[in-house]
Amino acid sequence: xxxxxxxxxxxxxxxxAVNAALDHVTPRWAHDSVTVAGLASxxxxxxxIMVDSMSGEPLHWFSGWTPRGGVAIGIxxxxxxxxxxxxVLASGLALAAVLYSLxxxxxxxxxxDILIGAFGGAMCGFALTGDLFNMFVWFExxxxxxxxxxxxxxxxxGNLQGGINMAVTNTVGAYFILIGVALLYARTGxxxxxxxxxxxxxxxxxxxxxxxxxxxxxxxxxxAAIVPFHFxxxxxxxxxxxxxxxxxxxxxxxxxxxxxxxxxxxxxxAPFGAHQIAIRNVLIVFGLVTAFVxxxxxxxxxxxxxxLAYSTISHAGxxxxxxxxxxxxxxxxxxxxxxxxxxxxxxxFLACGVLxxxxxxxxxxxxxxxxxxxxxxxVLFGLGAVGLIGLPYVGSYVGHAGIDEGATLAHLTWVSxxxxxxxxxxxxxxxxxxxxxxLGWGPSHDWLLSQQPPEDPPERDARVPLMVAITGVVIVLxxxxxxxxxxxxxxxxxxxxFRDRAGYAxxxxxxxxxxxxxxxxxxQPTTGESVVYGIGAGLVTLLFAAFGLWxxxxxxxxxxxxxxxxxxxxxxxxxxxxxVIGDYVMWxxxxxxxxxxxxxxxxx
Amino acid sequence: MSVLxxxxxxxxxxxxxxxxxxxxxxxxxxxxxxxxxSSTYVLLLAVGYVQGGGPPIFxxxxxxxxxxxxxxxxxxxxxxxxxxxxxxxxxALALDVHxxxxxxxxDRIVELQG
Numbered sequence: 073x074x075x076x077x078x079x080x081x082x083x084x085x086x087x088x089a090v091n092a093a094l095d096h097v098t099p100r101w102a103h104d105s106v107t108v109a110g111l112a113s114x115x116x117x118x119x120x121i122m123v124d125s126m127s128g129e130p131l132h133w134f135s136g137w138t139p140r141g142g143v144a145i146g147i148x149x150x151x152x153x154x155x156x157x158x159x160v161l162a163s164g165l166a167l168a169a170v171l172y173s174l175x176x177x178x179x180x181x182x183x184x185d186i187l188i189g190a191f192g193g194a195m196c197g198f199a200l201t202g203d204l205f206n207m208f209v210w211f212e213x214x215x216x217x218x219x220x221x222x223x224x225x226x227x228x229x230g231n232l233q234g235g236i237n238m239a240v241t242n243t244v245g246a247y248f249i250l251i252g253v254a255l256l257y258a259r260t261g262x263x264x265x266x267x268x269x270x271x272x273x274x275x276x277x278x279x280x281x282x283x284x285x286x287x288x289x290x291x292x293x294x295x296a297a298i299v300p301f302h303f304x305x306x307x308x309x310x311x312x313x314x315x316x317x318x319x320x321x322x323x324x325x326x327x328x329x330x331x332x333x334x335x336x337x338x339x340x341x342a343p344f345g346a347h348q349i350a351i352r353n354v355l356i357v358f359g360l361v362t363a364f365v366x367x368x369x370x371x372x373x374x375x376x377x378x379x380l381a382y383s384t385i386s387h388a389g390x391x392x393x394x395x396x397x398x399x400x401x402x403x404x405x406x407x408x409x410x411x412x413x414x415x416x417x418x419x420x421f422l423a424c425g426v427l428x429x430x431x432x433x434x435x436x437x438x439x440x441x442x443x444x445x446x447x448x449x450x451v452l453f454g455l456g457a458v459g460l461i462g463l464p465y466v467g468s469y470v471g472h473a474g475i476d477e478g479a480t481l482a483h484l485t486w487v488s489x490x491x492x493x494x495x496x497x498x499x500x501x502x503x504x505x506x507x508x509x510x511l512g513w514g515p516s517h518d519w520l521l522s523q524q525p526p527e528d529p530p531e532r533d534a535r536v537p538l539m540v541a542i543t544g545v546v547i548v549l550x551x552x553x554x555x556x557x558x559x560x561x562x563x564x565x566x567x568x569x570f571r572d573r574a575g576y577a578x579x580x581x582x583x584x585x586x587x588x589x590x591x592x593x594x595x596q597p598t599t600g601e602s603v604v605y606g607i608g609a610g611l612v613t614l615l616f617a618a619f620g621l622w623x624x625x626x627x628x629x630x631x632x633x634x635x636x637x638x639x640x641x642x643x644x645x646x647x648x649x650x651x652v653i654g655d656y657v658m659w660x661x662x663x664x665x666x667x668x669x670x671x672x673x674x675x676x
Numbered sequence: 677m678s679v680l681x682x683x684x685x686x687x688x689x690x691x692x693x694x695x696x697x698x699x700x701x702x703x704x705x706x707x708x709x710x711x712x713x714s715s716t717y718v719l720l721l722a723v724g725y726v727q728g729g730g731p732p733i734f735x736x737x738x739x740x741x742x743x744x745x746x747x748x749x750x751x752x753x754x755x756x757x758x759x760x761x762x763x764x765x766x767x768a769l770a771l772d773v774h775x776x777x778x779x780x781x782x783d784r785i786v787e788l789q790g
Contacts, residue, residue, distance in 0.1 A: 097776040205751060212758040216765060223769055230787035232773045236766060240696065241717070243709060243762050250716045251689065257748070307788050423721060435753035518684045651789035653705065653782045 076121055077132035077149040080114040080196040084166070084295050087111070088189030100181060103299070107185040110288070111192050114163040115258035116328065118196065126562065127588050128580040129569075130439050131202075142581045150202030150580045153566030154407055158199035158323070158330050161414055165322045166192035171314035172542045175535040176315060176429065184224065191217035191319065198327055202580055204253050204339075205263045207331060211249065211295070215242050218324060221316045221497035222308040229524055234311035237653050241304040244657055245294030246672070252288035255280050264581040265338035265588060271571050277343030282675050284666035285340050290660070295328030297385045299362040300393055300663040303649060303656040306369070309381030310524060314425025317377055318546075321384040322418035326410045329370050332402070333395050337571050344635055348398055351673035354667065355396025356443030356487060362389025362624055363494035365645070370501040371620065372646060374436040374521035377510075379501055380417060383460070386498040387413050390491050394475040400571055405474015408553060412468040414457065414628045415550030420456040420502065422543040427509065430536055433531040436505045437521065449540055451508030452547050457502040459551045461613050462495050464598070464606045469554040472609075473602035474564070480601065492605045496612025503613060504620035514621030522646060529603025556592035563590055681722035689715035701778040702770035706763055713759050717752050724748030 087110025088458050098106075115308075118122070130151045133139075137146020170188055177184050194214035201207055223235020257263060259280055260271035272281065281351045290301065298307040305325070309317050344351060366386030371380035387409075394406035426449055428434045431442050433497065443450050459467025472491065479487040507513040568574070569586065578584040623631065648655075694713030724745030730737075730748035750787035773785055 145756070203756075209754060209758065212762070214759075216761050219762070219765055223772075228783055228787075229773070231778050232769050232776065233785045233787055236702065236769050236773075236782070236785070239762060239766050239769070242710060243759075243766075244693070244696070244712065245717055247689075247703065251685075251719060254716065254719045254723050254748070257751075261749070310788050372790070410693055525787050647790040649790055651786040654697045654699060657693060662699070663694055 074130055074132040076117055076129055079117040081193045082112045083195035084189040088186045091186050096214045101306040103182050107189050110189055111167040115167050118159040118163050118183040122160050125153045125156045126153045129586050132637040139581050142567050144267045145205045147206050149200045151200050152569050154570045155199045155462050159196040162195035162323045163192055165319055166276050168546055169318050172315045183256040187217045187221050189524055204263050207387050208249055212246050222312045231311040234307040238304045238308040238620055240653050248287040249291030252284040255284040266577040269339045269342045270577045273342035281343050282671050288335055289332050290664045292328045297388050298358055299365045300659040302385050306378050306381040310378040314421050316420035317421040322414035325388050331392055341573050344675055347675045352398050354670055356393050359389045359393030359396050360490055367494045367497035370498045375524040376434050380420055383498040384493055392497055397478040399478040400564055402475045402478025403567035405471045407563040408560055409468050411470025412553035413549050415546050416456045416459045419543050419547035421451045426539050428529050429534040434527045436508050437511045441517040443510035452544055454507045455497055456547045459505055461499040461609045463610050464603050465554045467551050469606055470596055473598050474603045488605050492609045498609050499613045500616030503617040517636045559596050560596040562589045685715045685719040705740055706766045720748040720752045
């Protein structure tokens with residue numbers, strides 16, 4: 073059913089174009105319905121494509137330019153289960169965002185709808201395409217829509233800062249990708265992923281490939297908010313409207329990782345397959361550093377959306393570590409982690425939107441105890457935070473379990489406890505904030521937390537019940553990811569397919585059918601270690617959340633010595649997140665030099 | 677094919693980044709971003725250049741005539757279109773900054789930090 077493949081991309085883009093063309097003509101309900109229809113049909117077609125991709129690799133060559141004699145001539149979509157899954161997540165979350173925005177966004181709602189349509193369509197295109205330059209184009213389109221959405225309320229300086237920082241850093245990343253694409257094209261004369269991989273497989277890898285690998289990966293890791301490329305994310309999330317944060321954290325960041333994983337396994341696995349260990353170690357170290365920087369920074373925030381943003385950085389690091397293990401178990405784990413994290417974190421952002429609409433505040437300390445008026449939202453917020461910990465069979469558990477298994481297989485057993493600690497700290501930050509806001513626990517002042525300027529609330533009384541309902545649906549879906557029968561087996565199968573470079577090339581270039589597998593519908597059995605790590609993460613969460621709330625009950629001697637040890641590094645960490653765009657680009661440049669330098673020494 | 681265009685592309689990319697890092701004015705910063713971007717044009721055109729090749733227009737030309745690679749030219753065009761959009765957006769945001777605080781200094785727009 074190859075005719076379906078472009079539809080998840082075309083329909084939302086068409087909705088955006090119709091809305092743009094009928095500017096000043098149609099009333100609000102009309103452009104809202106067009107957008108909802110576009111994204112809903114995109115969602116449905118993405119699901120159909122995902123089902124289809126389980127038993128084959130659907131291909132669509134635009135204008136019928138099929139490969140001749142095993143050489144790709146045209147541009148094609150080539151869909152595997154993980155790519156289709158990302159399209160489902162992207163279009164589904166975009167649909168949730170638009171429904172939530174029906175009452176949340178008032179001014180400029182038409183432009184908002186147009187941008188969300190373009191954003192959703194571009195994300196699906198990025199997930200489905202099988203062509204490197206085509207990936208770049210979708211990447212840029214989703215980037216431009218995202219920058220405009222981040223700086224959507226241009227009346228505030230903070231929004232302009234967030235929008236500009238995001239636009240400049242991500243654009244630099246995109247140019248890095250383009251330079252890498254040009255180098256690969258110079259080397260192979262091809263732009264199709266399978267074709268580039270096949271051509272490079274027969275050549276000796278040299279400096280050009282290392283530079284291309286570094287630049288393309290850095291470009292995608294800027295989007296994926298990996299330290300030291302992550303700075304834009306917290307600024308952009310702090311100012312973007314809550315439903316836009318749902319899309320940023322829930323799927324856009326993960327698409328950055330998806331892009332990195334896609335180019336690694338279709339292209340660079342060929343020339344560097346013999347040096348897997350060098351690539352694996354670097355990716356795991358970057359992932360773990362990101363997981364901890366994000367978790368600690370999240371713990372130091374009182375602005376709720378900024379707190380959640382840093383926790384997203386932390387999770388992006390965990391996902392990168394999982395991808396970096398370069399194994400089907402861990403990659404399948406990452407896939408389910410992306411799904412559960414996207415839903416749970418997205419739901420938490422939507423809950424923040426409700427708080428902002430109801431109380432005109434988004435700061436944990438200013439909201440102190442006010443959330444008692446919204447008990448349902450409080451329960452949802454708590455469930456969202458608990459789901460992110462990775463407790464056995466709750467929320468993100470199967471994702472963490474898959475990564476743990478991958479780490480054991482790779483004999484890197486020290487990775488799992490570190491990930492457990494990072495997950496615990498970042499969930500503790502969310503739980504602490506929730507306890508302050510919804511229960512009024514702990515003191516209402518905390519000098520440890522960074523203060524940010526307040527955010528303008530939505531203009532009119534948004535319909536809180538509708539928004540809470542959507543938040544609830546998203547969070548509950550995220551919580552049950554670990555107990556959906558058959559899901560993790562399918563994710564692992566998808567990961568195997570995703571990593572099968574030769575099979576992918578055969579399918580894309582020669583149309584050979586894939587070997588399919590019959591998969592059971594069962595809940596993934598688990599190992600004792602994963603249960604221990606899940607419970608351990610829960611204990612870490614409780615410990616740190618209690619520390620955040622009731623630190624002042626500790627004895628003075630304890631607190632001064634703790635402050636003396638942890639104070640200076642934390643101050644430096646805060647100082648580094650300066651909010652100045654020049655600093656951010658300098659960090660990107662240094663990070664690129666570091667990555668490229670390490671690989672120049674080790675990939676030989 | 678000489679290595680010079682690749683060195684030029686690398687140099688343009690790096691000075692553009694240097695400009696962004698040290699910029700004290702958002703318009704200047706946006707232009708530095710464009711400088712970085714133009715390194716991709718130079719690189720792409722260098723990649724597709726064929727010694728002695730004519731333009732890739734094949735109407736009324738004999739089969740087998742040497743021509744430069746048309747693919748990189750269309751990549752460059754796409755790149756231009758995409759990047760102009762980004763540039764327009766950043767300039768629009770810069771104008772909004774100016775109307776808010778009467779300055780374009782990126783250090784002065786810092787509201788969020790830490």
